[in-house]
Amino acid sequence: MKKLVFRSGLRWKVSLAIAAVSAMVAVALSLVVHNAARVSMIDNSRDVMNQRLMVAQTWYEKSGISQLFNAKVDDPKLPEPLKKEAARGLRATYVDDSGPGAPEVWASVPLRDGKVLSSHGRFEDRFQVLKDLDRALIIGSTAVVLGGIALGLLIGDQLSRRLRKAAMAARKLAQGDSEVRVRDAIGGRVQDETDDLARAVDGMAEALQQRLEAERRVTADIAHELRTPVTGLLTAAELLPPGRPTELVRDRAQAMRTLVEDVLEVARLDGFAERAELQEIALAEFVARRVRMVAPDAQVTVVRDAFVSTDPRRLERILGNLLANAARHGKPPFEVTVEGRVLRVRDHGPGFPEALLKDGPSRFRTGSKDRAGDGHGLGLTIAVGQARILGARLTFRNAESLEEEQGGAVAVLWLPESAPTNTGSFPVIQVPD
Known part of the structure; x- marks a missing residue:
């Protein structure tokens, strides 16, 4: 069972990591600021209500009137905690935060006649400031997260760009361009771990070369x-x-x-010193003429002709090696198909061995037992090398993988639209499904 793999760019991973950390910090700071502001407002509301009650108490003791600041004597709605404190002869405040909106603040004080004077109210204007503060915290937190994403994209993009340049240079090294150096390819004045990796790859490439x-x-x-x-x-x-x-x-x-x-x-x-001597040729005519000389029994089918700029001598060498391999290890009939810049050579034998399909041709390896025979295993290796000089791509597959009725080995040569590079590197070729 294949595992489901999600692939994402490094810059998105860095930006998401920074955004996540920014979000956690912003949320934590917002909660701390919100709670601290709420506690401060509640304490201030207690003090204000307590001061109002002191004024109302003085006015009540002088005039016997208790309506000042909405003060009441023995209010039936007085919360139980304040009743208990009054019974102990203590002045107290109480906050009821069970309802919607601003909390209700109570203050009570026992009188000399045994009654309890109390006052309560909601400081809507004060707690409206808390709502404005929450709104500002949300806007600020959103800005911090968006800034973290932008910063992460900037940092991740720089790092990702350097790594992509290093990967591209490493591919050129693998394709035989010995002049390429990963450290020079990534550039930049600031040195980091990417430079250490580039130097290590350059050292390994030089040692291998x-x-x-x-x-x-x-x-x-x-x-x-x-x-x-x-x-x-x-x-x-x-x-x-x-x-x-x-x-x-x-x-x-x-x-x-x-x-x-x-x-x-x-x-x-x-040695990667070979260079192609390019000529403009009609591919179908060239292939038909060479096949008649090398393998007269092979059938040539032209689906679509094309004019290509290539080295005829090397292309003939590739075609001859593919037909010789088919004759040596496969079975007739042998078919050569020209479809634009694509050249196919097929036999009807047992097909290529799995090792060759997986790892490509290997010198002095002639294949599995069902394709064993004479030869030294250099024909396909030379064909692949010559294809590289032409800037072409040579692939190998079996007919069964193409869902055809009959078996056989199929070698496909993809000739490039443009001239090969100095190192004969592979062009980017779109392979149809």
Whole structure:
């Protein structure tokens, strides 16, 4: 069962993180400010109500009139906590916050005659300030969150841009552009962890390039040294008297010579020094002529012709290797299809092995048991290398994956619309569904 994966950009992750932290801080500060302001207003309302009651008490004791500041004697609505405090002979205040709107503030004081003088009221104007404060806190918190998102986008975009530049430079390194350096690609004056990563990638790339170059030189030197004795061996074999042993010697000498030439070609391709010599050709006519020379039994189908700018010698090498691989490991009929800039070579054999479909061609690996045969596994490797020089893309698949009735291996060559780069890097090709 495949896991559901959500992919999002780094700048959005950073902005959301900053926005979340900003929101939590804003909410926390808003609650603290709101509660502190409310407590202060309630305490102030208690003091004001208590002062009013003191004035009303003085007026009542002098005139016997209790209506000042809405004061009442033995008010039946007096809350129980104030009744208990009055029974103890204490002056007290009480806040009833159970109803909507501003809380109701009570104040009570026991009189000399045993009665209780009390007053109550709601300070709507005072608590309206608290509503205005809450509104200001909401607006301020929203502004802080939006500012945090903008700041996160700015910071995340800078970091994401540097990482994208580093990834693009790393891809160019992987495609063989040895002149690219990740640190130079990301640029910038401020150094951070991205620069450390870029330097590490550059160091790793240089080490790998040195190692690969050393291996390539060793391979090329060995193949070059073998070329002379193998050529002499093949010449000497031509001087042997006719017979079955002579044919075997000639055959093995020729196979060894082909192997040496293929190894030299692979070494040259690995050096990324090869360049395409471009010519404008009609693809359908070129393919039909080359197929008749290499594999006369193959069927050529032209769905749509196209004029392409490519290297005919390298394109012929790719086509010949694909047809040779189909003849060696597949079964007839062999089909070559030209559809615009797309060239397909198909056989009706058991198909490519899973290892090749997954990892691509590997030198000196001839495939699985059901496609085993002669050869050294260099044909498809050379075809892929030559396709890279042309700026093309060579893919491999089996006919079953295309939901066709019959099986077989299918090699598809996607020729680019523009000329290849200096390193023969892959162009961006939209593959139809």
